[in-house]
Amino acid sequence: MIIYGASGHGKVIIDIVNSINSQAIDFIIDDDPSIINIKGLNVFHSFTEEMTGKEVIAAVGNNRIRKKIVEKVSNPFIKAIVHPSAIISEDIKIGNGSVVMPNATINSSSIIGDHCIINTGAIIEHDANFSDFVHVSPGATITGNVNIGEGTQIGAGATVIPGVSIGKWVTVGAGAVIINDIPDYAVVVGSPGRIIKYNRVENE
Numbered sequence: 001m002i003i004y005g006a007s008g009h010g011k012v013i014i015d016i017v018n019s020i021n022s023q024a025i026d027f028i029i030d031d032d033p034s035i036i037n038i039k040g041l042n043v044f045h046s047f048t049e050e051m052t053g054k055e056v057i058a059a060v061g062n063n064r065i066r067k068k069i070v071e072k073v074s075n076p077f078i079k080a081i082v083h084p085s086a087i088i089s090e091d092i093k094i095g096n097g098s099v100v101m102p103n104a105t106i107n108s109s110s111i112i113g114d115h116c117i118i119n120t121g122a123i124i125e126h127d128a129n130f131s132d133f134v135h136v137s138p139g140a141t142i143t144g145n146v147n148i149g150e151g152t153q154i155g156a157g158a159t160v161i162p163g164v165s166i167g168k169w170v171t172v173g174a175g176a177v178i179i180n181d182i183p184d185y186a187v188v189v190g191s192p193g194r195i196i197k198y199n200r201v202e203n204e
């Protein structure tokens with residue numbers, strides 16, 4: 001396996017992969033040439049021939065950067081990685097390149113897209129429907145029947161009440177309480193959540 005990303009999120013991914021299979025990591029890649037070592041492992045800065053065909057996980061917390069990595073990598077992506085302490089229902093679907101971190105929960109009938117991050121201790125209740133590149137930060141609670149669009153980040157400790165639809169490339173601030181649907185690109189903070197601005201629209 002190739003871990004693409006050697007910053008804080010990459011370190012956590014290394015720990016999770018090692019907790020499942022300590023032999024699984026073949027290479028670490030990062031675009032930043034100043035990062036040469038992470039947790040005692042050498043960091044490469046481009047793909048080499050010996051990496052051909054190896055499965056990759058894009059291990060960057062920022063959703064836009066993670067998507068850019070995914071778009072430029074031609075290797076296959078790894079099936080979802082789930083930490084052994086996470087509790088996930090047997091009937092969920094979770095896409096390639098996604099990761100479920102320690103003590104997270106994903107309940108029945110939820111669908112999680114590709115390259116999503118369900119971070120430490122996050123709770124995803126039943127019948128969630130998440131598009132790709134969603135990041136639910138540590139300790140956030142997504143209650144039942146919530147839809148979340150591509151690239152949206154739910155901040156640490158935020159709560160989303162049942163049945164809400166959150167658009168794409170939205171940022172929900174840490175600790176926010178979302179009680180209404182949220183349009184694409186909005187930045188929302190507070191309780192109840194209020195829109196303070198909009199994220200830049202890029203070519204997605």
Ligand SMILES: CC(=O)SCCNC(=O)CCNC(=O)[C@H](O)C(C)(C)COP(=O)(O)OP(=O)(O)OC[C@H]1O[C@@H](n2cnc3c(N)ncnc32)[C@H](O)[C@@H]1OP(=O)(O)O
Pocket residue numbers: 061119137138154155156171172173174175176187188189190196
């Ligand atoms: C493992 C990990 O670390 S995963 C990473 C998890 N990361 C997070 O949870 C971070 C979530 N990010 C935030 O909460 C950020 O504060 C954001 C994205 C909502 C806003 O950030 P910025 O765009 O830099 O906004 P800025 O700091 O300028 O704040 C704008 C206004 O919103 C307020 N505000 C910002 N964040 C919050 C918040 N979480 N709750 C309430 N108010 C907030 C600010 O006080 C400010 O108010 P003012 O205009 O009255 O002074």
